[in-house]
Amino acid sequence: MSQKDKLIVFDTTLRDGEQSPGASMTLDEKVRIAKSLERLRVDVIEAGFPNASQGDFESVRAVARSVRESTICGLARAINSDIDRCGEALADAESARIHTFIATSPIHMQQKLRMSPEEVVERAVAAVKRARKWTDNVEFSCEDAGRSELDYLCRVIEQAIKAGARTINIPDTVGYNVPSQFGETIRQLLERIPNADQAVFSVHCHNDLGLAVANSLEAVINGARQVECTINGLGERAGNASLEELVMAVRTRQDVFPCETHIYTPEIVPASRLVSSITGFAVQPNKAIVGANAFAHESGIHQDGMLKNRETYEIMRAEDVGWKTNKMVMGKHSGRNAFKTRLEELGVNFETNEELNGAFARFKELADKKHEIFDEDLQALVSETQHEKEDDRFELVYLKTYTETGETPSAELTLKVDGQEQQTTAIGSGPVDATFKAIEQLVNTGSILQLFSINAITQGTDSQGEVTVRLEKGGRIVNGLGSDTDIVIASAKAYVSAASKLLANTPRTHLQAVNV
Numbered sequence: 305m306s307q308k309d310k311l312i313v314f315d316t317t318l319r320d321g322e323q324s325p326g327a328s329m330t331l332d333e334k335v336r337i338a339k340s341l342e343r344l345r346v347d348v349i350e351a352g353f354p355n356a357s358q359g360d361f362e363s364v365r366a367v368a369r370s371v372r373e374s375t376i377c378g379l380a381r382a383i384n385s386d387i388d389r390c391g392e393a394l395a396d397a398e399s400a401r402i403h404t405f406i407a408t409s410p411i412h413m414q415q416k417l418r419m420s421p422e423e424v425v426e427r428a429v430a431a432v433k434r435a436r437k438w439t440d441n442v443e444f445s446c447e448d449a450g451r452s453e454l455d456y457l458c459r460v461i462e463q464a465i466k467a468g469a470r471t472i473n474i475p476d477t478v479g480y481n482v483p484s485q486f487g488e489t490i491r492q493l494l495e496r497i498p499n500a501d502q503a504v505f506s507v508h509c510h511n512d513l514g515l516a517v518a519n520s521l522e523a524v525i526n527g528a529r530q531v532e533c534t535i536n537g538l539g540e541r542a543g544n545a546s547l548e549e550l551v552m553a554v555r556t557r558q559d560v561f562p563c564e565t566h567i568y569t570p571e572i573v574p575a576s577r578l579v580s581s582i583t584g585f586a587v588q589p590n591k592a593i594v595g596a597n598a599f600a601h602e603s604g605i606h607q608d609g610m611l612k613n614r615e616t617y618e619i620m621r622a623e624d625v626g627w628k629t630n631k632m633v634m635g636k637h638s639g640r641n642a643f644k645t646r647l648e649e650l651g652v653n654f655e656t657n658e659e660l661n662g663a664f665a666r667f668k669e670l671a672d673k674k675h676e677i678f679d680e681d682l683q684a685l686v687s688e689t690q691h692e693k694e695d696d697r698f699e700l701v702y703l704k705t706y707t708e709t710g711e712t713p714s715a716e717l718t719l720k721v722d723g724q725e726q727q728t729t730a731i732g733s734g735p736v737d738a739t740f741k742a743i744e745q746l747v748n749t750g751s752i753l754q755l756f757s758i759n760a761i762t763q764g765t766d767s768q769g770e771v772t773v774r775l776e777k778g779g780r781i782v783n784g785l786g787s788d789t790d791i792v793i794a795s796a797k798a799y800v801s802a803a804s805k806l807l808a809n810t811p812r813t814h815l816q817a818v819n820v
């Protein structure tokens with residue numbers, strides 16, 4: 305069994321997270337999120353502020369009734385009516401905690417509460433005692449502790465513990481602290497408060513300077529054993545410390561942290577998605593752990609390293625946080641190793657290095673035009689390459705089409721016909737029709753177009769179009785395939801490919817080249 309301390313994970317997505325402007329949640333949504341936090345094995349779920357409104361009260365009560373495995377907590381000011389309402393909302397919880405708070409910084413005491421430091425101590429003590437009438441599990445927070453005087457903090461906290469608080473929370477309410485200083489504050493509090501050993505010290509950091517996770521971790525190194533956090537870092541203003549980052553930092557760097565969480569990490573990504581879909585707050589792609597790119601690799605050197613040994617570029621396993629797998633994104637920065645490996649996974653093997661190099665060159669060309677190359681793009685690219693290999697009598701060199709409202713569409717075309725460049729122009733009912741007529745002038749198949757179909761290979765307006773052209777002549781039917789981000793060019797490629805097949809065994813003299 306592990307000798308390490310337990311780090312208690314206190315999630316406040318439903319309370320501080322909901323304080324994000326625009327992130328309000330309905331009762332049902334809160335229960336769904338609470339159930340997801342329970343699956344994550346979060347130790348304490350702060351479900352709301354029951355005295356804020358009837359709706360908040362009912363939500364906290366509903367969460368308290370639905371969740372059995374996590375402790376359910378409610379927030380209350382150091383005011384009897386807040387505390388009693390909180391106690392009522394939590395009455396049906398399997399395990400309940402009342403979290404009461406009052407500000408301890410000079411600016412908050414003078415300007416907001418308009419209370420003297422003595423009055424604040426008295427209110428804190430009275431609040432903790434009142435909460436203890438409801439439950440033994442009472443947490444006390446010194447709001448704006450990050451800007452409070454250390455001697456005064458020691459005084460308030462000592463009294464709060466004496467009054468019965470079993471968790472003491474040190475919030476950096478406005479995200480003002482930096483890690484070394486915040487860690488030192490925790491160390492000093494634990495050292496100087498005589499009854500500090502009778503409570504668990506907790507931290508609650510905000511992200512105004514982007515330091516919420518770093519400050520929390522430094523506090524843990526200095527003795528804090530509860531971290532307050534939210535899924536996706538949701539929360540007031542710039543948000544709170546993000547649960548997923550804290551949990552994975554502690555887990556990944558067990559050489560640094562003297563404690564461990566009991567979080568079931570494969571539930572992290574599902575919880576993140578749920579919170580994002582309910583609040584409508586999208587997760588940025590480069591967000592640590594839960595961003596779409598957190599386990600995606602695009603550059604060739606990284607992909608090559610990953611294929612040789614995953615740990616060259618990954619410090620965690622995607623599967624451990626709930627992704628199906630990590631991702632090799634095929635794009636313009638990808639190299640040959642990743643290209644070849646992905647195609648092999650798709651069942652395509654190259655017989656020679658020349659073939660691989662040819663396909664890879666085409667892939668790079670396509671990647672310059674299109675941000676991400678999907679498996680379907682690769683398959684289209686290879687099948688086009690293989691078609692060309694079989695029947696390369698004709699090759700599209702240049703195509704320019706002209707369309708304008710009220711004007712007749714036209715096409716200007718250069719084809720390589722049996723190795724020789726030939727040019728022509730044609731008009732048609734549309735740019736594709738004009739292009740097909742121009743090709744036909746040069747290749748002269750005399751065939752009938754039986755089928756012309758276009759499909760978008762992937763989603764997005766930068767998707768490639770894949771075109772199939774079916775030509776029929778004298779009972780013989782051939783298909784040609786072409787793909788490109790420009791659907792007229794894809795159509796030209798498909799027609800040229802079909803024509804090549806149709807005339808593969810025809811004597812080369814049949815062609816009547818038209819030079820313009």
Ligand SMILES: CC(=O)SCCNC(=O)CCNC(=O)[C@H](O)C(C)(C)COP(=O)(O)OP(=O)(O)OC[C@H]1O[C@@H](n2cnc3c(N)ncnc32)[C@H](O)[C@@H]1OP(=O)(O)O
Pocket residue numbers: 320323353355356357380381382383405406407416417418447477540
């Ligand atoms: C840092 C944090 O995240 S703290 C939690 C923030 N969450 C919320 O505020 C929850 C939503 N809030 C609300 O619905 C309302 O503000 C309520 C119901 C809590 C209070 O509403 P109102 O009674 O209308 O008061 P209002 O919001 O205008 O002002 C807050 C009052 O609480 C006082 N107060 C603030 N914090 C505390 C505290 N911890 N203990 C005691 N009194 C406090 C203020 O001094 C002010 O008192 P005053 O009216 O005598 O000046």
Ligand SMILES: CC(C)C(=O)C(=O)O
Pocket residue numbers: 320405445446447448473475476477478508510
């Ligand atoms: C009530 C406390 C914990 C809080 O949310 C804060 O100080 O940010």
